[in-house]
Amino acid sequence: MLSEKTLGSLIRDKGRPGRRGFTLPKNDVENLDLEKILPKKALREEKPELAEVDEPTAVRHYTNLSRKNWGIDTNFYPLGSCTMKHNPRANEAAAATPGFASLHPLQPEKQSQGALRVMHELQGFLSEVSGLSAVSLQPLAGAQGELTSILMVRKYFEDAGDTGRTTVIVPETAHGTNPATATMAGFKSKEIGVDEHGGVDVEELREAVDETTAALMITNPNTCGVYERNITEIAEILHDAGAFLYMDGANMNANMGRMRPAKAGVDIMHYNLHKTFSTPHGGGGPGCGAIASTEKLAPFRPDPTVEKSGDEFRFVRPEKSIGRVAGFHGNFGPILRAWNYIKMHGPELRDVTDMAVLNANYVRAKLGGAYRVPYNELCKHEVVIQPPEGKRALDIAKGLIDHGYHPPTIYFPLVVKEAMLIEPTESESKETLDDFIGAMLELAETSDEDLEASPTTAPTRRLDETRAARQLKARW
Amino acid sequence: MARFTPHTDSDIEEMLDAIGVRSIDDLFADVSPKMSGELDLPPVLSEYEALRDVEEAAWENDTGLPMFLGAGAYDRIIPSSVSAMLSRGEFLTAYTPYQSEVSQGGLQVIFEFQSMISELAALEISNASVYDGANAVVEAALMTARLTKRDPKVAVSAGLNPRYREVIETYGVEIVELSHNNGTTNFSDVPDDVSGVFVQNPNYFGNIEDIEAASEAAHGVDALCVAVCDPISLSLLEAPGNLGADIAVGEAQPLGMSLSFGGPYAGYMATKEKFVRQLPGRITGETVDKDGKLAYVLTLRGREQDIRRARANSNICTNQALTALAATVYTALMGPEGLREVAELSASKAHYLAERLQASGFRLRYPDSPFLWEFAVEMEDVERANEALLDAGMIGGLDLGDGAMLVAVTEKRTKEELDAFVEVVANA
Ligand SMILES: Cc1ncc(COP(=O)(O)O)c(C=O)c1O
Numbered sequence: 001m002l003s004e005k006t007l008g009s010l011i012r013d014k015g016r017p018g019r020r021g022f023t024l025p026k027n028d029v030e031n032l033d034l035e036k037i038l039p040k041k042a043l044r045e046e047k048p049e050l051a052e053v054d055e056p057t058a059v060r061h062y063t064n065l066s067r068k069n070w071g072i073d074t075n076f077y078p079l080g081s082c083t084m085k086h087n088p089r090a091n092e093a094a095a096a097t098p099g100f101a102s103l104h105p106l107q108p109e110k111q112s113q114g115a116l117r118v119m120h121e122l123q124g125f126l127s128e129v130s131g132l133s134a135v136s137l138q139p140l141a142g143a144q145g146e147l148t149s150i151l152m153v154r155k156y157f158e159d160a161g162d163t164g165r166t167t168v169i170v171p172e173t174a175h176g177t178n179p180a181t182a183t184m185a186g187f188k189s190k191e192i193g194v195d196e197h198g199g200v201d202v203e204e205l206r207e208a209v210d211e212t213t214a215a216l217m218i219t220n221p222n223t224c225g226v227y228e229r230n231i232t233e234i235a236e237i238l239h240d241a242g243a244f245l246y247m248d249g250a251n252m253n254a255n256m257g258r259m260r261p262a263k264a265g266v267d268i269m270h271y272n273l274h275k276t277f278s279t280p281h282g283g284g285g286p287g288c289g290a291i292a293s294t295e296k297l298a299p300f301r302p303d304p305t306v307e308k309s310g311d312e313f314r315f316v317r318p319e320k321s322i323g324r325v326a327g328f329h330g331n332f333g334p335i336l337r338a339w340n341y342i343k344m345h346g347p348e349l350r351d352v353t354d355m356a357v358l359n360a361n362y363v364r365a366k367l368g369g370a371y372r373v374p375y376n377e378l379c380k381h382e383v384v385i386q387p388p389e390g391k392r393a394l395d396i397a398k399g400l401i402d403h404g405y406h407p408p409t410i411y412f413p414l415v416v417k418e419a420m421l422i423e424p425t426e427s428e429s430k431e432t433l434d435d436f437i438g439a440m441l442e443l444a445e446t447s448d449e450d451l452e453a454s455p456t457t458a459p460t461r462r463l464d465e466t467r468a469a470r471q472l473k474a475r476w
Numbered sequence: 477m478a479r480f481t482p483h484t485d486s487d488i489e490e491m492l493d494a495i496g497v498r499s500i501d502d503l504f505a506d507v508s509p510k511m512s513g514e515l516d517l518p519p520v521l522s523e524y525e526a527l528r529d530v531e532e533a534a535w536e537n538d539t540g541l542p543m544f545l546g547a548g549a550y551d552r553i554i555p556s557s558v559s560a561m562l563s564r565g566e567f568l569t570a571y572t573p574y575q576s577e578v579s580q581g582g583l584q585v586i587f588e589f590q591s592m593i594s595e596l597a598a599l600e601i602s603n604a605s606v607y608d609g610a611n612a613v614v615e616a617a618l619m620t621a622r623l624t625k626r627d628p629k630v631a632v633s634a635g636l637n638p639r640y641r642e643v644i645e646t647y648g649v650e651i652v653e654l655s656h657n658n659g660t661t662n663f664s665d666v667p668d669d670v671s672g673v674f675v676q677n678p679n680y681f682g683n684i685e686d687i688e689a690a691s692e693a694a695h696g697v698d699a700l701c702v703a704v705c706d707p708i709s710l711s712l713l714e715a716p717g718n719l720g721a722d723i724a725v726g727e728a729q730p731l732g733m734s735l736s737f738g739g740p741y742a743g744y745m746a747t748k749e750k751f752v753r754q755l756p757g758r759i760t761g762e763t764v765d766k767d768g769k770l771a772y773v774l775t776l777r778g779r780e781q782d783i784r785r786a787r788a789n790s791n792i793c794t795n796q797a798l799t800a801l802a803a804t805v806y807t808a809l810m811g812p813e814g815l816r817e818v819a820e821l822s823a824s825k826a827h828y829l830a831e832r833l834q835a836s837g838f839r840l841r842y843p844d845s846p847f848l849w850e851f852a853v854e855m856e857d858v859e860r861a862n863e864a865l866l867d868a869g870m871i872g873g874l875d876l877g878d879g880a881m882l883v884a885v886t887e888k889r890t891k892e893e894l895d896a897f898v899e900v901v902a903n904a
Contacts, residue, residue, distance in 0.1 A: 010588060031820070049595050050811055069578070071570040090526060101735070141795070176780070182786065257513070259512060327637075330738065340527075347515045354500045
């Protein structure tokens with residue numbers, strides 16, 4: 001166990017003036033006297049209060065912090081909507097390859113053909129999986145993929161001289177990034193309800209769509225884990241009104257080889273490479289929110305995309321590009337990992353989807369009864385459940401921690417009261433699922449008192465979140 | 477079955493039974509078969525074969541050579557402990573720390589990152605990172621609009637990295653062009669309807685700008701001043717917070733992140749506490765647990781998309797936690813003295829190179845503007861010079877496209893390499 005004394009102790013407090021954790025090469029040219037070239041007021045008067053520690057102290061500090069953190073490596077982590085699957089270490093080896101790790105983003109194209117080839121091939125893979133021919137790898141996370149897509153839609157209408165498209169429709173089950181994206185892209189976001197399957201309410205959609213509609217942001221499978229069975233009809237409603245169907249592809253782990261968004265009428269979508277293609281989430285990023293679209297929207301993609309001419313790969317600015325959304329070419333590290341991941345799966349990506357869906361349905365079948373399953377029908381890669389009447393999702397979640405499981409996503413989607421969104425992913429064995437199910441069934445029977453006391457075995461007990469906001473202290 | 481999915485055939489049978497379906501296909505009964513189809517992807521590779529392909533592709537890049545290219549991404553020394561900490565699975569394979577009790581490690585790292593950024597910038601509060609420097613710039617631009625209740629319109633000069641400017645434009649922020657003399661910005665005629673005035677330091681050409689002049693100009697028209705600073709430079713240049721800047725942002729890549737063809741890097745953002753409600757992204761705060769023990773938690777969540785939805789101050793969700801960890805470990809190892817030494821070594825070497833180039837007949841584009849480790853040097857044919865450099869085993873500087881090369885020098889470069897650079901370009 002960790003010593004109590006180390007808890008909460010900051011790296012700064014472990015240092016002493018004069019300690020150093022790294023030495024640099026000696027200067028082999030003349031020392032520059034900054035005071036000679038800069039006015040005194042340009043020079044820093046007071047040095048920043050950073051840590052002053054030796055290497056052993058720093059390594060122990062961060063290693064011990066890591067031990068107060070759970071990841072997929074340490075625990076089953078069925079966080080719905082987040083696809084916490086195993087992260088193959090070959091991908092880490094790939095990203096660490098010096099020929100990529102030390103490549104500067106502004107080296108001329110002919111010095112970076114390997115990187116451009118990787119990008120070009122990944123564009124092709126993502127196009128194959130979605131059926132949408134035009135890809136951009138530049139968006140740096142899912143939310144930015146959404147924004148990129150909606151900005152492309154906006155630019156399309158501007159270019160077409162259609163100035164009345166002011167609204168983007170978002171189902172109430174959508175992830176928070178969807179309405180936030182609509183606003184950020186300069187649209188009004190109009191919320192619509194869902195039907196008894198948690199799917200877009202087609203009648204309400206029909207009512208909502210008019211000549212001001214630019215797009216609908218749909219998630220498929222939706223955030224309740226249910227397949228949007230009316231997607232073709234939904235696409236028609238939008239297309240008939242001259243609007244676009246955008247798909248939030250955070251849940252593509254349920255679709256590979258089973259549902260090609262293009263065939264369902266989707267015009268544009270984003271992927272989360274840090275979910276579906278297993279680039280590690282890193283405790284909150286980096287990600288990659290690559291987008292894929294039809295040819296109609298292709299000219300509006302961010303600048304640049306990668307094209308092949310003859311034997312050479314080069315960067316090309318799409319004709320009517322919205323511009324750049326990132327400083328350089330996107331999060332190349334995740335791009336390289338996703339490329340490697342897909343090559344280690346090939347057409348067997350479909351098995352990934354199949355096993356992910358099998359696992360979620362197994363959990364659904366086993367928990368139904370003790371837990372309420374608001375959409376008790378086939379689910380896809382995740383399932384939303386509710387605790388037994390009278391119990392709170394938060395308490396079950398914290399109770400799970402004492403059983404050694406990372407809690408599922410809770411209180412999302414918002415349409416399900418006390419929602420617990422469980423996404424096991426394909427990485428987990430039947431034994432792990434059975435043990436987890438056992439723990440869940442036990443928690444359903446655990447007294448409220450014991451649940452409310454949990455967790456007791458984690459690095460901390462429950463936190464006073466109000467105090468954090470009221471007495472804001474966000475730095476030393 | 478592939479090595480990443482554990483089920484045996486009999487597991488699958490048992491599970492299908494429990495679900496009450498007969499086949500895997502039945503699990504997709506609600507998906508029209510018209511939508512599916514074999515994936516036309518290259519055949520599955522073993523790890524060994526896949527990594528051989530990675531190696532092969534890596535050989536198609538020119539790397540491992542002395543680098544003189546910067547312009548927003550710098551070839552700096554990265555201590556081995558940085559990648560060792562990043563490869564801890566507990567950090568690498570965690571999600572955003574929504575469940576605080578089992579995410580204390582990551583949360584404390586963010587708290588330390590925020591502390592270091594706040595200290596470097598001399599501003600009260602920082603967030604947990606945004607995607608990259610360009611996105612930190614655009615988020616700051618949008619922040620100025622919300623805080624001043626004006627339309628997003630910002631004054632920038634050519635001293636702002638043009639890629640940052642392009643991202644600002646993509647996000648629909650209007651740009652007012654400020655002139656620049658001798659490579660630094662002229663802040664004397666800022667229009668009175670802008671929401672923000674931007675100053676990059678060192679600027680795109682490597683020159684030192686006057687942040688105080690920028691903030692005076694901004695405040696003169698009731699706008700906010702945003703300073704875009706290289707974090708390494710803040711070890712020796714006066715901090716933006718002490719020069720009147722309201723927001724400091726920038727690219728944290730120089731703090732321990734490999735070049736990696738442009739990402740993952742991390743954008744940092746710091747501001748005054750009174751502006752915190754308009755600061756986008758995650759913020760970690762200190763609190764206590766039930767037993768009164770100190771702990772960390774994501775706080776002021778009411779600003780964010782998952783709570784505020786269409787009215788959130790940004791759509792950002794995932795940020796750059798792992799690269800922010802790199803910045804934290806790097807900054808801890810270096811400490812204030814180490815960072816300063818990195819800055820001084822780079823500046824000394826850059827000035828040595830600039831002098832040697834001048835002695836060989838080259839002219840600096842902005843000879844009267846002080847710079848640190850990056851400068852523009854006039855060259856008739858930059859492309860030819862860069863080709864000659866590559867032939868000689870070096871990566872040359874950025875072609876500014878108008879008869880000048882932007883040269884960056886870091887602590888990695890040796891005197892020998894600098895001398896070789898001069899010799900090659902002088903004879904190109
Ligand atoms: C359904 C859905 N959409 C969008 C996002 C946003 O992705 P990111 O966090 O990469 O920005 C997420 C992930 O949090 C999600 O679950």
